[in-house]
Amino acid sequence: MPERVDPIIFVDADACPVKDEALKVAERLGVVLTFVSNGGIRPSRDPMVRVVVVPAGADAADDWIVEQAQANDIILTADIPLASRAIDKGCHVLGFTGKPFTPASIGMALAMRDLKQHLRETGEIKGYNPGFRPADRSAFLSALDTLVRKAKLAAGK
Template sequence: MSSDRRLPRILVDADACPVKDEAMRVADRHGLDVIFVANRFIAVPRVEGVRLQVVSDGPDAADDWIVDEVEAHDIVVTADIPLAARSLEKGAAVLGPTGKPFTTASIGAALATRDLMSHLRETGEITGGPRPFAARDRSRFLQELEHAANRSKRTLAAEAAEA
């Protein structure tokens, strides 16, 4: 891992993440480190800049590790809305695996919708889950991660120039 904090890192909530390869591809193109966080071993390439962080099997262990580690301008990849909210509070950019960015403007509605859907599922009102992951989701993710990487790098470079 590079110690050059003038570059953002990509932290991936890796359990069941369908865009691991895409995250590595964008990280490699931009010279960024990528950390996959999971509560079990997953295969990741043994190359510079790619790391697997295995955490305990607790319900929020991966989320807690990411929040403890993430810094402003890092990029978090997760479908977990509460983790997205916590990461945004620390100044990170956050993307869902479908490429949907979570923002400070949208996270409140996302949390409210999550809570409503959870309540409806508990009462037996909703039996379906999210739509299947599609090729267009992968393409949108690549595009949005590319934008997020460029924004984070520009912002960090501007802050370093001012210091």
């Protein structure tokens, strides 16, 4: 596959609470947006929005994203192993709450994920994630806007 110049936003779209916000930023800044899921997302008539449905499977969407993404692309996900794989490819990675995953932070994120999984398995903690708040949505919008501008600048756009 030939190298692209323009960054693309890839969204790990299964259970993504910020699809509309990602669409808004992509439209405003003229970036291709690709939603990747196991199904349940309507196709878009917008040529800048792609919807990719992958076969059912634990990591099918993650694998597709990592396979297609190139350095300087933007990956939106809450999946820490996917974030790690995308960082290894030189991608920018942003969580749905607006928190970036970076080469400096991904090791601790993976370690905390593993620790929490162990504590849930042993019954030490419950498996509840914090609720998604309006402040998270606002932080995501701001962080994505900044990240897309940074990626476009890095691409010479």
